[in-house]
Amino acid sequence: MTKGAGSFAIIALAFILQLAVAPQLVFFGVTPNIVFVLVTTIALLQGQRQGAVIGFxxxxxxxxxxxxxxxxxxxxxxxxxxxxxxxxxxxxxxxxKLPMVIVMVSSFLAESLYAITLLLLGESLHIIPTLTDVVLPTAVYSGVIAAGIFPALAYFLRQDRPVQTFHRIGR
Amino acid sequence: MKISSTRPRITDRVLIGGLIIVSMLITSIDHRGGEEGTLRAVRQGAQVIAAPVAAVGNWAFTPVRSASRWLSGLGVSPADLEALEAQNVSLRAQVASLEEERRENQRLTRLLEFVAREGLDTIGARIIGRQVSSWEAVLVIDRGSIDGVELGMPVLAPEGLLGHVFEVNDSSSRIRLITDQKSGVAAVLQSSRQEGVVSGSADGRLTMDFVSADTTVTAGEAVLTSGIGGMYPKGLLIGSVSEFEVRRGDLFQTITVEPLVDVHAVESVVVLMSRVVQVQEGSE
Known part of the structure; x- marks a missing residue:
């Protein structure tokens, strides 16, 4: 399977999970964004160009x-x-660990950008509660999901460079 | 910890910049088009595919949700018990006065009489889909245009007002909840009869605006629909006042409303098959 076909299959699965499963996994009003986690994870594995296109x-x-x-x-x-x-x-x-942190930070930035855009569009939004009740918890939730799925995705999408271990970071 | 970043090529930068500009253009076109825009028609098509997938997930997780609610009711901490006892005392006092019940009874009786007199229809519906992101407050029901559901119809849960229909497909519809940032409900405080607007927000908070600073507001006071604007029937329960604040120099109070309906627990709803219902309240 090519990288493009693999990414397409994973994204299709992510959308099915987002529609069918994510609404059932709401904690404290926060719905996990499985699709976003997939986008940032694929970007980490395949690069900036692919990340931007798949993200769009x-x-x-x-x-x-x-x-x-x-x-x-x-x-x-x-x-x-x-x-x-x-x-x-x-x-x-x-x-x-590092992908988890990057997904968390990316999620925080993306959710903040979403909130800013809503404000610019004139939507009703309270800044501090939005940060504490939506943006931050969503970022943490995304990071936790990324920690769970990154090794599997890395194995699936990095067949050009098989993954042997998950402990070689920083060397 | 080593991060080796690769320098992006100029074509990549152009591509990414182009995608960002296209995104902004799409947002602008959608914003200007509003609910009637071309892109909303595309969204309606996407919902035809999305609704069945969401329905399967909702159906599959129904036993899990039931078990979760049952389990959460099992463990009651001493603090919760104390709070419940205090609440019980408060509830007994309210029952003793019977005033609230009398008013509510009158209102509901009038609503039912009005519905019967005018021959208005209601239709029951099941929830088949829930919000797909933290930024929205939306539910999907299993009734659509073939059942007679139309845009703008009010939707009620057993506890009170839930929202209105904002998108209709053949066999499913989407409800915008009153807590959604795009929602605004003309409302009235039950005791003072002061009118205002209850608005949702992106963070899920419900606030009542345009209530004069000199109005006496009490915590726990019921907030009802006022019927102004014709979107919702008059006298439907929205929630209760949880917090209120009068800032020095402000003309209006800041009132936070606690919605009565637990959106995550609601499984079935009622759609009022008429957009405009006016229940005339007499003396209370």
């Missing part, structure tokens, strides 16, 4: 299946994919 496409689909303004997730996912892709280090595929 998946973000647009995410907007269409959601109820918010169309185009905002396309923007935030694209930016997050580009940032995560730019941070792709050669050793990333063999650890889970």
């Amino acid at each position: 496409v998946t973000g647009l689909i995410f907007d269409l299946v959601g109820s918010g303004p169309i185009g905002v997730s396309a923007l935030t996912f694209c930016v997050a994919g580009a940032i995560a892709g730019a941070l792709r280090p050669s050793a990333l595929a063999e650890s889970w």
